Amino acid sequence: MLSIGALAKATGVKVPTIRYYEQQGLIAPPVRSEGNQRRYEPAARERLSFIRHARDLGLPLEAIRELLELSETPEMPCVDAHRIAGAHLGEVRARIARLRKLEAELERITSACDADTVGDCHVIHALADHSLCDSEH
Amino acid sequence: MLSIGALAKATGVKVPTIRYYEQQGLIAPPVRSEGNQRRYEPAARERLSFIRHARDLGLPLEAIRELLELSETPEMPCVDAHRIAGAHLGEVRARIARLRKLEAELERITSACDADTVGDCHVIHALADHSLCDSEH
DNA sequence: CTTGAACCTCTAGTCGCTAGAGCATTTAGG
DNA sequence: CCTAAATGCTCTAGCGACTAGAGGTTCAAG
Numbered sequence: 001m002l003s004i005g006a007l008a009k010a011t012g013v014k015v016p017t018i019r020y021y022e023q024q025g026l027i028a029p030p031v032r033s034e035g036n037q038r039r040y041e042p043a044a045r046e047r048l049s050f051i052r053h054a055r056d057l058g059l060p061l062e063a064i065r066e067l068l069e070l071s072e073t074p075e076m077p078c079v080d081a082h083r084i085a086g087a088h089l090g091e092v093r094a095r096i097a098r099l100r101k102l103e104a105e106l107e108r109i110t111s112a113c114d115a116d117t118v119g120d121c122h123v124i125h126a127l128a129d130h131s132l133c134d135s136e137h
Numbered sequence: 138m139l140s141i142g143a144l145a146k147a148t149g150v151k152v153p154t155i156r157y158y159e160q161q162g163l164i165a166p167p168v169r170s171e172g173n174q175r176r177y178e179p180a181a182r183e184r185l186s187f188i189r190h191a192r193d194l195g196l197p198l199e200a201i202r203e204l205l206e207l208s209e210t211p212e213m214p215c216v217d218a219h220r221i222a223g224a225h226l227g228e229v230r231a232r233i234a235r236l237r238k239l240e241a242e243l244e245r246i247t248s249a250c251d252a253d254t255v256g257d258c259h260v261i262h263a264l265a266d267h268s269l270c271d272s273e274h
Numbered sequence: 275c276t277t278g279a280a281c282c283t284c285t286a287g288t289c290g291c292t293a294g295a296g297c298a299t300t301t302a303g304g
Numbered sequence: 305c306c307t308a309a310a311t312g313c314t315c316t317a318g319c320g321a322c323t324a325g326a327g328g329t330t331c332a333a334g
Binding site: 003014016017020024033034035036037055060061062 | 320321322323324329330331
Protein backbone atom coordinates (compact mmCIF):
# COMPACT_ATOMS: atom_id res chain seq x y z
CA MET A 1 0.00 0.00 0.00
CA LEU A 2 1.34 3.36 -1.08
CA SER A 3 0.83 6.78 0.41
CA ILE A 4 -0.16 9.49 -2.04
CA GLY A 5 3.36 10.90 -1.85
CA ALA A 6 4.93 7.55 -2.69
CA LEU A 7 2.52 7.14 -5.60
CA ALA A 8 3.42 10.63 -6.79
CA LYS A 9 7.11 9.81 -6.69
CA ALA A 10 6.58 6.49 -8.46
CA THR A 11 4.59 7.99 -11.34
CA GLY A 12 5.85 11.54 -11.64
CA VAL A 13 2.35 12.92 -11.11
CA LYS A 14 2.17 15.61 -8.44
CA VAL A 15 0.22 15.01 -5.27
CA PRO A 16 -2.47 17.67 -5.85
CA THR A 17 -2.89 16.41 -9.39
CA ILE A 18 -3.58 12.88 -8.14
CA ARG A 19 -6.29 14.24 -5.87
CA TYR A 20 -7.63 16.22 -8.82
CA TYR A 21 -7.80 13.09 -10.97
CA GLU A 22 -9.69 11.32 -8.21
CA GLN A 23 -12.14 14.21 -8.01
CA GLN A 24 -12.60 14.03 -11.78
CA GLY A 25 -13.31 10.31 -11.61
CA LEU A 26 -10.22 9.20 -13.54
CA ILE A 27 -8.97 7.07 -10.66
CA ALA A 28 -11.07 5.37 -8.03
CA PRO A 29 -11.07 6.73 -4.47
CA PRO A 30 -8.62 4.48 -2.61
CA VAL A 31 -9.05 3.05 0.85
CA ARG A 32 -8.08 5.27 3.73
CA SER A 33 -5.83 4.81 6.73
CA GLU A 34 -7.23 5.12 10.24
CA GLY A 35 -6.26 8.77 10.11
CA ASN A 36 -8.10 9.32 6.79
CA GLN A 37 -5.06 9.31 4.53
CA ARG A 38 -5.18 7.73 1.06
CA ARG A 39 -3.61 4.28 0.70
CA TYR A 40 -3.11 2.97 -2.82
CA GLU A 41 -2.72 -0.58 -4.04
CA PRO A 42 0.21 -1.18 -6.40
CA ALA A 43 -2.18 -1.45 -9.37
CA ALA A 44 -2.97 2.24 -8.99
CA ARG A 45 0.55 2.97 -10.18
CA GLU A 46 -0.13 1.49 -13.59
CA ARG A 47 -3.37 3.34 -14.09
CA LEU A 48 -1.77 6.62 -13.11
CA SER A 49 1.25 5.99 -15.33
CA PHE A 50 -1.15 5.40 -18.20
CA ILE A 51 -2.80 8.74 -17.52
CA ARG A 52 0.52 10.51 -17.18
CA HIS A 53 1.84 9.10 -20.39
CA ALA A 54 -1.30 9.99 -22.30
CA ARG A 55 -1.17 13.51 -20.86
CA ASP A 56 2.46 13.81 -21.92
CA LEU A 57 1.27 12.98 -25.42
CA GLY A 58 -1.18 15.84 -25.09
CA LEU A 59 -4.41 13.87 -24.88
CA PRO A 60 -7.19 15.72 -23.04
CA LEU A 61 -8.54 14.10 -19.89
CA GLU A 62 -11.81 13.32 -21.62
CA ALA A 63 -10.05 11.21 -24.25
CA ILE A 64 -8.02 9.52 -21.53
CA ARG A 65 -11.19 8.70 -19.68
CA GLU A 66 -12.53 6.92 -22.77
CA LEU A 67 -9.30 5.01 -23.30
CA LEU A 68 -9.28 3.90 -19.68
CA GLU A 69 -12.82 2.61 -20.00
CA LEU A 70 -11.91 0.74 -23.16
CA SER A 71 -8.87 -0.83 -21.60
CA GLU A 72 -11.01 -2.32 -18.88
CA THR A 73 -12.75 -4.63 -21.33
CA PRO A 74 -9.91 -6.32 -23.25
CA GLU A 75 -12.28 -8.33 -25.45
CA MET A 76 -13.74 -5.19 -27.02
CA PRO A 77 -12.60 -4.27 -30.51
CA CYS A 78 -9.95 -1.59 -30.41
CA VAL A 79 -11.06 0.52 -33.35
CA ASP A 80 -12.30 3.07 -30.85
CA ALA A 81 -8.86 3.40 -29.31
CA HIS A 82 -7.44 3.95 -32.78
CA ARG A 83 -10.09 6.53 -33.55
CA ILE A 84 -9.27 8.50 -30.39
CA ALA A 85 -5.55 8.41 -30.99
CA GLY A 86 -5.98 9.18 -34.68
CA ALA A 87 -8.23 12.15 -33.98
CA HIS A 88 -5.66 13.48 -31.57
CA LEU A 89 -2.91 13.02 -34.12
CA GLY A 90 -4.97 15.09 -36.52
CA GLU A 91 -5.30 17.85 -33.99
CA VAL A 92 -1.60 17.81 -33.25
CA ARG A 93 -0.88 18.15 -36.97
CA ALA A 94 -3.33 21.02 -37.28
CA ARG A 95 -1.69 22.80 -34.37
CA ILE A 96 1.74 22.31 -35.92
CA ALA A 97 0.55 23.72 -39.23
CA ARG A 98 -0.88 26.77 -37.53
CA LEU A 99 2.21 27.36 -35.42
CA ARG A 100 4.42 27.14 -38.46
CA LYS A 101 2.49 29.93 -40.08
CA LEU A 102 2.89 32.03 -36.97
CA GLU A 103 6.57 31.24 -36.87
CA ALA A 104 7.02 32.42 -40.45
CA GLU A 105 5.07 35.60 -39.81
CA LEU A 106 6.92 36.43 -36.59
CA GLU A 107 10.21 35.72 -38.26
CA ARG A 108 9.37 38.07 -41.08
CA ILE A 109 8.17 40.78 -38.76
CA THR A 110 11.11 40.71 -36.39
CA SER A 111 13.81 40.42 -39.02
CA ALA A 112 12.52 43.28 -41.15
CA CYS A 113 13.16 46.02 -38.61
CA ASP A 114 16.37 48.01 -38.48
CA ALA A 115 14.87 51.08 -36.84
CA ASP A 116 15.99 52.45 -33.49
CA THR A 117 12.82 53.97 -32.13
CA VAL A 118 9.31 52.74 -31.64
CA GLY A 119 7.96 55.31 -34.09
CA ASP A 120 9.68 53.62 -37.03
CA CYS A 121 9.68 50.09 -35.68
CA HIS A 122 8.52 47.50 -38.13
CA VAL A 123 7.39 45.18 -35.35
CA ILE A 124 4.96 47.74 -34.01
CA HIS A 125 3.75 48.74 -37.45
CA ALA A 126 3.26 45.18 -38.61
CA LEU A 127 1.11 44.50 -35.60
CA ALA A 128 -0.96 47.60 -36.18
CA ASP A 129 -1.53 46.89 -39.85
CA HIS A 130 -2.66 43.48 -40.95
CA SER A 131 -2.17 44.31 -44.62
CA LEU A 132 1.59 44.07 -44.06
CA CYS A 133 1.18 40.35 -43.53
CA ASP A 134 2.15 37.66 -45.97
CA SER A 135 -0.55 35.15 -45.23
CA GLU A 136 -3.85 34.80 -43.48
CA HIS A 137 -4.03 33.92 -39.82
CA MET B 138 -18.62 57.60 -32.65
CA LEU B 139 -19.11 53.85 -32.81
CA SER B 140 -21.33 51.60 -30.78
CA ILE B 141 -19.65 48.53 -29.34
CA GLY B 142 -21.36 46.40 -31.96
CA ALA B 143 -20.07 48.56 -34.80
CA LEU B 144 -16.58 48.44 -33.34
CA ALA B 145 -16.86 44.66 -33.09
CA LYS B 146 -17.88 44.40 -36.73
CA ALA B 147 -15.10 46.73 -37.82
CA THR B 148 -12.34 44.83 -36.02
CA GLY B 149 -13.56 41.26 -35.90
CA VAL B 150 -13.35 41.23 -32.11
CA LYS B 151 -16.51 40.00 -30.44
CA VAL B 152 -18.56 42.32 -28.25
CA PRO B 153 -17.99 40.50 -24.93
CA THR B 154 -14.29 40.31 -25.74
CA ILE B 155 -14.12 44.09 -26.17
CA ARG B 156 -15.70 44.56 -22.76
CA TYR B 157 -13.26 42.02 -21.37
CA TYR B 158 -10.31 43.95 -22.80
CA GLU B 159 -11.63 47.11 -21.20
CA GLN B 160 -11.93 45.34 -17.87
CA GLN B 161 -8.35 44.12 -18.25
CA GLY B 162 -7.15 47.64 -18.97
CA LEU B 163 -6.04 47.00 -22.55
CA ILE B 164 -8.36 49.64 -23.93
CA ALA B 165 -9.54 52.77 -22.15
CA PRO B 166 -13.14 53.00 -20.96
CA PRO B 167 -14.91 55.01 -23.66
CA VAL B 168 -17.44 57.77 -23.13
CA ARG B 169 -21.01 56.70 -22.62
CA SER B 170 -24.28 57.67 -24.25
CA GLU B 171 -27.11 59.17 -22.21
CA GLY B 172 -28.40 55.65 -21.75
CA ASN B 173 -25.00 54.38 -20.51
CA GLN B 174 -23.92 52.65 -23.71
CA ARG B 175 -20.30 52.71 -24.85
CA ARG B 176 -19.41 55.14 -27.65
CA TYR B 177 -16.00 54.74 -29.26
CA GLU B 178 -13.95 57.25 -31.19
CA PRO B 179 -12.58 56.02 -34.53
CA ALA B 180 -9.08 55.75 -33.02
CA ALA B 181 -10.29 52.88 -30.85
CA ARG B 182 -10.55 50.80 -34.00
CA GLU B 183 -6.82 50.92 -34.58
CA ARG B 184 -5.91 50.00 -31.05
CA LEU B 185 -8.32 47.08 -31.09
CA SER B 186 -7.06 45.92 -34.48
CA PHE B 187 -3.56 45.95 -33.06
CA ILE B 188 -4.67 43.75 -30.19
CA ARG B 189 -6.56 41.43 -32.47
CA HIS B 190 -3.65 41.00 -34.80
CA ALA B 191 -1.23 40.35 -31.98
CA ARG B 192 -3.64 37.80 -30.52
CA ASP B 193 -3.91 36.11 -33.90
CA LEU B 194 -0.15 35.79 -33.79
CA GLY B 195 -0.54 34.07 -30.43
CA LEU B 196 0.89 36.79 -28.19
CA PRO B 197 -0.47 36.67 -24.63
CA LEU B 198 -2.39 39.70 -23.41
CA GLU B 199 0.41 40.62 -21.05
CA ALA B 200 2.87 40.94 -23.93
CA ILE B 201 0.33 42.93 -25.90
CA ARG B 202 -0.11 45.27 -22.97
CA GLU B 203 3.63 45.97 -22.99
CA LEU B 204 3.69 46.52 -26.73
CA LEU B 205 0.79 48.93 -26.50
CA GLU B 206 2.55 50.90 -23.83
CA LEU B 207 5.70 51.03 -25.93
CA SER B 208 3.83 52.19 -29.00
CA GLU B 209 2.49 55.16 -27.10
CA THR B 210 5.94 56.72 -26.84
CA PRO B 211 7.30 56.64 -30.42
CA GLU B 212 10.62 58.19 -29.44
CA MET B 213 11.53 55.25 -27.24
CA PRO B 214 14.04 52.74 -28.57
CA CYS B 215 12.29 49.67 -29.92
CA VAL B 216 14.63 46.98 -28.67
CA ASP B 217 11.98 46.09 -26.11
CA ALA B 218 9.46 45.44 -28.84
CA HIS B 219 11.96 43.19 -30.55
CA ARG B 220 12.69 41.39 -27.32
CA ILE B 221 8.99 40.67 -26.76
CA ALA B 222 8.38 39.48 -30.29
CA GLY B 223 11.61 37.49 -30.28
CA ALA B 224 10.75 35.78 -27.01
CA HIS B 225 7.40 34.84 -28.40
CA LEU B 226 8.99 33.48 -31.53
CA GLY B 227 11.19 31.33 -29.34
CA GLU B 228 8.16 29.98 -27.55
CA VAL B 229 6.39 29.23 -30.79
CA ARG B 230 9.43 27.31 -31.99
CA ALA B 231 9.63 25.38 -28.76
CA ARG B 232 5.97 24.45 -29.04
CA ILE B 233 6.48 23.31 -32.61
CA ALA B 234 9.44 21.16 -31.62
CA ARG B 235 7.45 19.55 -28.86
CA LEU B 236 4.43 18.93 -31.04
CA ARG B 237 6.57 17.32 -33.71
CA LYS B 238 7.84 14.83 -31.19
CA LEU B 239 4.28 14.04 -30.17
CA GLU B 240 3.30 13.69 -33.79
CA ALA B 241 6.07 11.17 -34.40
CA GLU B 242 5.18 9.21 -31.28
CA LEU B 243 1.46 9.13 -32.02
CA GLU B 244 2.16 8.13 -35.58
CA ARG B 245 4.33 5.27 -34.42
CA ILE B 246 1.81 4.12 -31.85
CA THR B 247 -1.22 4.18 -34.10
CA SER B 248 0.42 2.61 -37.11
CA ALA B 249 1.95 -0.27 -35.24
CA CYS B 250 -1.33 -1.92 -34.24
CA ASP B 251 -2.99 -4.58 -36.30
CA ALA B 252 -4.87 -6.20 -33.45
CA ASP B 253 -8.65 -6.48 -33.30
CA THR B 254 -9.33 -6.33 -29.59
CA VAL B 255 -8.35 -4.00 -26.81
CA GLY B 256 -6.43 -6.75 -25.05
CA ASP B 257 -3.81 -6.89 -27.79
CA CYS B 258 -4.04 -3.30 -28.95
CA HIS B 259 -0.72 -1.60 -29.37
CA VAL B 260 -2.26 1.82 -28.75
CA ILE B 261 -3.45 0.84 -25.31
CA HIS B 262 -0.22 -0.94 -24.45
CA ALA B 263 1.98 1.86 -25.64
CA LEU B 264 0.11 4.26 -23.42
CA ALA B 265 0.40 1.98 -20.44
CA ASP B 266 4.12 1.39 -20.89
CA HIS B 267 6.42 4.30 -21.41
CA SER B 268 9.37 2.05 -22.19
CA LEU B 269 7.78 1.31 -25.58
CA CYS B 270 8.46 4.88 -26.60
CA ASP B 271 11.14 6.01 -28.99
CA SER B 272 12.01 9.30 -27.37
CA GLU B 273 11.54 11.25 -24.21
CA HIS B 274 8.54 13.49 -23.73
C1' DC C 275 7.25 11.10 23.25
C1' DT C 276 8.49 14.60 20.37
C1' DT C 277 9.24 16.72 16.16
C1' DG C 278 8.95 17.61 11.44
C1' DA C 279 7.47 15.89 7.17
C1' DA C 280 3.68 14.51 4.91
C1' DC C 281 -1.12 14.42 4.72
C1' DC C 282 -6.13 16.31 4.86
C1' DT C 283 -10.10 19.60 2.98
C1' DC C 284 -11.47 23.70 1.02
C1' DT C 285 -11.18 27.86 -1.61
C1' DA C 286 -9.40 30.74 -5.08
C1' DG C 287 -6.44 31.80 -8.88
C1' DT C 288 -4.43 30.98 -13.66
C1' DC C 289 -5.65 32.41 -19.19
C1' DG C 290 -8.68 34.29 -22.53
C1' DC C 291 -12.49 34.29 -23.26
C1' DT C 292 -17.79 32.49 -23.70
C1' DA C 293 -22.61 31.81 -22.20
C1' DG C 294 -26.54 33.12 -19.93
C1' DA C 295 -29.82 35.71 -16.90
C1' DG C 296 -32.42 39.61 -16.36
C1' DC C 297 -32.88 44.04 -17.54
C1' DA C 298 -32.42 48.96 -20.28
C1' DT C 299 -31.73 51.58 -24.47
C1' DT C 300 -31.60 52.55 -29.24
C1' DT C 301 -33.27 52.49 -33.91
C1' DA C 302 -36.09 51.65 -37.88
C1' DG C 303 -40.56 51.12 -39.76
C1' DG C 304 -45.39 52.25 -39.84
C1' DC D 305 -45.31 59.36 -32.13
C1' DC D 306 -45.36 54.52 -31.11
C1' DT D 307 -43.96 49.98 -31.06
C1' DA D 308 -41.13 46.03 -31.76
C1' DA D 309 -36.75 44.17 -32.63
C1' DA D 310 -32.11 44.61 -32.17
C1' DT D 311 -28.63 45.87 -29.51
C1' DG D 312 -26.82 47.24 -25.28
C1' DC D 313 -25.92 46.94 -20.05
C1' DT D 314 -24.02 44.36 -15.58
C1' DC D 315 -23.12 40.40 -13.19
C1' DT D 316 -22.06 35.64 -12.47
C1' DA D 317 -20.39 31.23 -13.74
C1' DG D 318 -17.98 27.97 -16.66
C1' DC D 319 -14.19 25.99 -19.66
C1' DG D 320 -9.35 22.75 -19.00
C1' DA D 321 -5.95 21.14 -16.18
C1' DC D 322 -4.10 22.15 -12.89
C1' DT D 323 -1.51 25.20 -8.94
C1' DA D 324 -1.16 27.76 -4.57
C1' DG D 325 -2.30 28.65 -0.08
C1' DA D 326 -4.69 28.50 4.47
C1' DG D 327 -5.44 26.11 8.40
C1' DG D 328 -5.51 21.97 10.45
C1' DT D 329 -4.31 16.50 11.32
C1' DT D 330 -1.58 12.25 11.07
C1' DC D 331 2.42 9.57 10.46
C1' DA D 332 7.20 7.82 11.06
C1' DA D 333 11.78 8.30 12.72
C1' DG D 334 14.72 9.03 16.51
